[in-house]
Amino acid sequence: MSSAPILEVQDLVIRYRARGLFGARAKPAVNGASFQLARGETLGIVGESGSGKTSLLRAILRLLPAESGSVRLEGQDWLALKGEALRRARQKIGVVSQNPFLSLSPRLTIAEILAEPLLAQGQRSGPEMQNKIAGLLSDCGLPADFLQRRARELSGGQAQRVAIARALALEPGLMILDEPTSALDVSVQAQILNLLADLKESRGVSMLFVTHNLKVVAHISDSLLVMRRGEIIEYGRTEQVVRAPTQDYTRELLSFGRGNEHSANAG
Numbered sequence: 181m182s183s184a185p186i187l188e189v190q191d192l193v194i195r196y197r198a199r200g201l202f203g204a205r206a207k208p209a210v211n212g213a214s215f216q217l218a219r220g221e222t223l224g225i226v227g228e229s230g231s232g233k234t235s236l237l238r239a240i241l242r243l244l245p246a247e248s249g250s251v252r253l254e255g256q257d258w259l260a261l262k263g264e265a266l267r268r269a270r271q272k273i274g275v276v277s278q279n280p281f282l283s284l285s286p287r288l289t290i291a292e293i294l295a296e297p298l299l300a301q302g303q304r305s306g307p308e309m310q311n312k313i314a315g316l317l318s319d320c321g322l323p324a325d326f327l328q329r330r331a332r333e334l335s336g337g338q339a340q341r342v343a344i345a346r347a348l349a350l351e352p353g354l355m356i357l358d359e360p361t362s363a364l365d366v367s368v369q370a371q372i373l374n375l376l377a378d379l380k381e382s383r384g385v386s387m388l389f390v391t392h393n394l395k396v397v398a399h400i401s402d403s404l405l406v407m408r409r410g411e412i413i414e415y416g417r418t419e420q421v422v423r424a425p426t427q428d429y430t431r432e433l434l435s436f437g438r439g440n441e442h443s444a445n446a447g
Contacts, residue, residue, distance in 0.1 A: 184255065186353055186386045187217040187240075192249035194235045209235040211410045212249070217354070217403075222380060222387040224397030224418070226433065227407035236407070237358060237390050241275065242266065254353060271301065274347030274385075278359035280339035284331035290317070290342055291327040297349045316345040319382070321375055337368035341375065348379070356388045361396060373400050394433040398422055406430050 194210040210232040217223045227233040238244035240251060242258070251258040254272065261269050277283050284293055294313040295305065303309060314324045320341040331339055340360060347355055357376070361369040377400045380387060391397045398404065404421045406414035406429070414421055414430045425431050 184219075185216040186219045186254055187388070188250075188252040189216070189240070190214050190250045190252075192236070192239065192251065193247040194232070194239050194244060195247045208247070208410050210239070210407075213407075213412055215405055215412065215415055217386055217388060219353070219386055220380065220384045221402040222376075222389055222400055224394070224401035224404045225388060225390045225407065226392065226394045226397060226404060228392055230409065231407040232410040233390050233392075233407050234358075235410075237356065237388070240388070241273070241356065242270075271297075271350045272353050274350070274352040274355040276340070276343050276347050276355065276357045276360045279363055280336070280343040281331060283343055284339060284346075286330060286332050289328050289330055293331070293342065294327075294346050294349055297346060301350060312349075316348055317342070319348070319379065320345040321371075335368075336364050337371060340364065340372055344372075344375065344379070348383070348385075351383075352385065354386045354388070356390070358390050359392070360389070362391065362393065369396065376400055394430070398434075406433070 192210055192213040193208050195208045196206050213232075213236055215223070225233050225236065235244060239246050240258075246259055253269065256269065258269070288296075291310070291313055294316055295309060298309055298312070299305065314327065317324065317326060322338060322341050322345075326334075326338070326342075331342070334342065344360075360376075361372050364372060373396065376387065376389075379385060380400075389397050389401060394404070394406070398418055401418045403416065404414070404418050405412055406421070406427070408429055413427050414425060421430065422434065425434060
């Protein structure tokens with residue numbers, strides 16, 4: 181396995197456009213973010229609403245332009261890719277969102293949902309695809325008889341397992357998880373966190389886990405990055421950050437679960 185990071189972000193600045201012709205130049209939503217994600221590891225990105233974590237995530241997904249800085253994915257200049265090259269490179273990233281019901285079509289069966297990315301890549305429907313789909317579902321803790329169900333028939337935890345299975349369909353090297361447990365009951369959160377830890381171990385996939393809850397992500401992250409008002413204020417190995425945080429803000433998140441008091445939808 182290559183020792184080079186799968187993802188490298190350097191001096192990334194993200195700034196939203198000013199409103200109106202004569203509007204004042206907005207402060208950066210993300211101001212000079214730099215970090216690396218090692219292959220096969222999980223990096224937790226933590227922050228409240230307005231911290232910049234969602235803007236950072238959207239820029240990495242190429243949903244938001246960066247003002248300056250660089251992003252390299254598997255050694256490629258990620259921000260320079262366009263057109264077909266960008267479309268192909270995006271297959272290296274699996275994305276899991278906060279609310280699986282918004283990302284799973286209510287019209288399709290689970291089998292059809294899991295087949296979508298494979299068919300879009302040009303793979304042919306048949307026994308081999310069916311076996312792969314069943315294997316994905318099994319790896320995510322659901323039996324094969326779920327394949328003929330529809331999303332509306334699933335619980336929140338089951339739907340998130342399907343969303344994770346779909347994100348894994350094209351065997352991405354990187355998974356980006358945007359608040360994947362915040363809409364779930366506490367007991368189900370633990371099950372999904374355990375599943376993600378198992379998948380990281382069995383598949384060697386790297387993960388960016390974005391959340392407002394430091395206590396949740398600390399359980400499965402190798403490294404932690406804490407954001408506040410667009411700045412990275414804490415970054416290091418998880419055991420180091422948890423044992424000896426350098427910032428009062430991080431200590432508050434750890435001690436009082438402050439992140440739970442804030443919206444998971446923005447940041």
